[in-house]
Amino acid sequence: MKLEEHLKKYFNYTTFRTGQKEVISSILEGNHTIAMLPTGTGKSLCYQLSGYLLKGQVIIISPLLSLMQDQTEQLMMNGEKRVIAFNSFLTPQERKQALSQLNTYKFIFLSPEMLKSDFILNRLRELQIALFVIDEAHCISQWGYDFRPDYLKLGDFRRKLGNPLTLALTATATPEVKEELISSLSLKNWNEYIYSVDRPNIVLAVEVIDSYHDKSDRLVELVQNLEGPGIVYFSSKKMAEKMTIHLKQNGIDRVMAYHGGMEQENRVLIQQQFLHDQLDVICATSAFGMGINKENIRYVIHFHMPLQLESYLQEIGRAGRDGMKSIALLLYSPGDEQLPFQLAEGELPSEAQLDFVYHLLEEKNNSINDLGELENELISLSGLTEVQWRVVADYLFGNTKEPMQQRYVQLKVFINERLQVKRKKINDMLIWTQAQLNGCRRKNILKYFKEDKTIEIDDCCDQCGIDLTVFYPKTKNHKTADNFFDWKKHLAKILLVSERG
Template identity: 55%
Template sequence: MELEDLLNKYFGYTAFKTGQKEVISALLNGENTLAMLPTGTGKSLCYQLPGYIFKGHILIISPLLSLMQDQVDQMKRFGEKRVVALNSFLTHIEKEQVLNVLNQYKFIFISPEMLQVPYIIKKLQSLSISLFVIDEAHCISQWGYDFRPDYSKLGEIRKSLCNPLTLALTATATVNVRQDIIQSLGLSKVTKVESTIDRPNIGFYVEEIADYRDKERRVLELVDRLPKPGIVYFSSKKAAEQMAELLSYQQNYRSSVYHGGLEQDSRILIQQQFIHNQLDVICATSAFGMGVNKENIRFVIHFHMPMQIESYLQEIGRAGRDGNPSIAILLYSPGDELLPIQLAEAELPSDQQLDWLFNRTDFAIRTNNRGFKLTNTLKELGGFSDVQWRIVEDLLNRPIQDTSSLQQIKEMLQDFTKKRLKAKKNNIFRMKQWIDTKFCRRQFILEYFNDRLITEVNPCCDRCGLDIRNYHSAEDRPQVELLEVTWMDYLRKLLTNSELSK
């Protein structure tokens, strides 16, 4: 049976989207595959369709609980009952029930943190895993914009599961990050499917705004004029909350806020309300994005400057999945780059924190030469954030040479944080270059990813003559100016005719 016939049989589609067929064909040929496909092109189908062909189980590692849950719910709505998510949403009893009948599930979604539990690994080792899938694979690379220590251990996990056929999926990874993914997973032979990251139907628009208050006013104005639904991204939870309130109470829009500080149930509820058209606008931090499978998002506004081009591309990729024109607007005020620099510094443990930690005698006791005594008390006393502490735990729980002194180990940790901070600052600098460029914004992004323009877009950005008013709601488009143009054309015609009559 042809792949198109299987596509129609299981999903009701008649044609594949960009890159899907190439990825599926490679997997069916038994080839480990790294797929870089643009957001909105249906990466999940790349493992779901082979899942109906392969006899064994499909194990999908996913970084976000909300993303995992959304994909599970989606598959169930399409009639697939043999799907489950192993994550912290399950109670202890529910988890035990699932694990007791794990062999009955065809598609098993799991968080990378759950894969660190020996009992879970033992259960998975008893299964015949036909495909090992890593979603958002850029999280593997320490140079990727969303590096997660638990993702970096997936190569070891894969090895413990007898190196099953592997699919690594991402939408935003530079050449270096892609190579890092391959090495980290221990893939000796890999088929690469690297489609263009370009989304021709999304226009780019950067607008310089004087200050914070003017930005607030401009967001209210844009939301009022642009067709809904849309997303407004912030780097601050408080700013997102304030804007959601302004949109709700001042302009009477159905808006809500989404960030990592909300309870899991609240986040899922808000995400589902947005997907099912019960909300017009979401004011969100970067916690909102992956797994939001909504086709008709018409605009994405960035209130604050993103920390890197990769995350910016990931976030604006929520828009225009139906193929219709959409707009990505970034509002910039002089000095905005200081906030992402502060956030980058706050993500990593400082030298002062590491000095304090290594001077604690209760910490500096190695256990079997494999690590140190790490407790939540030390985390709290040292003022470490969750992200900082995860980095410390990951580096200090790795096997340590017997001959390594405490000073050498501390210097190793400090060296890692310095390199990581330098990489982050370079990313911020490149994002600022994109904001300041006098040339085509789309071309800048394509060159950053070693990509090239395939579909001509004109005008594609504010540097190429894009007029944001053309994205306004139909009733709010500049009819007066269109009439003026028509009138000017008429005058030119009269003048031309009079010249010809002479």
């Protein structure tokens, strides 16, 4: 049977998108595979279809709870019940039950941190692992934009699991990040499929706006006039909610806020309403969209400047997945870069927090190597966030062969280097917004990823010349079919399946 026939059987698609068939063929031939596919090309299908055609379980390592949950729900909506995501949405009883019957699942989603548990690792060893998938594989690189300490250990975890067939997936990785990825995973032989990050059907534009008030008014004007549906990205939950209210006050009713702090039921509800065209606009943080498979998003607006070009590409890549022309607009006001700098510094522990943790450990027992009950006390008293604590714990307790003082010095050096990387990423993003000094925006993004612009595109970017009115609709009528979609029944069905899964 041809791969296209399997594609039709399992997903009801007739053709593959860029790179999908090549990657799946490589996996089915038994090759470790690294794939860098553009956003919007359906990377998850690469392991899902491969999983159906291989005997055994598919283990997917995912860095974000929201992404993990989105992909789990998509599989369930496609009729797949043999899927489980080990995350905070599971109660202790549900987790215990799932682990006791792990071999009954086909697709198993895990965070990299969970692999540190000997119990879970031993349970995984009992399975017939058909494919070991590392999603968002750029998180492996210490100098990538979204480094996760436990991603660096995935090479060791692979070895402990018997070096299973491996697929590493990403949409945004510089050549340097890719090389570190290969080294970290200790891959001796592999196939790699590296495609351009460019999405030619997405028009790129930046508007420089003097003040916050003017920016708010401009956002209302854009949402009122642009052909939807669309996503507006913010750097804070508070601003996403505030601007949702502002849009509603200006006559835009079919809009909702979305962020990582929402209850699961509300999050799923908003996703479903957006997918079924009952909402025109989502005001979101970056938690929204990574696993959303909606093809007809016509615009993505950034109200705040992203922290780096990599995440900017990820987020604008939610637009135009049907291949139709779409637009990405970044609204920039002088000084906007200060917020990314603050956010970058907030992701890492401060020197004062590090000193506090270290001196507290000295008081307790300078040779302590096991966190035990001390962990909660350290987090509470130091004020460290979950993300900050992961970094501290990895350095101070991850390598117990070295003296605590030496680990502490290494941690300080690492944090300083990470801050320098993050500041450079923000400066690169800022320079890109000032494209009037550097020419074509698309060319500059490709240059950042060590690519050349090889094709000329109509409506390329604002620097090359675009007509924004092309993206204004001729009519504002909604589909009458929307009125007949029973989202309550649909949501209940999804949540019921999720509980049983």
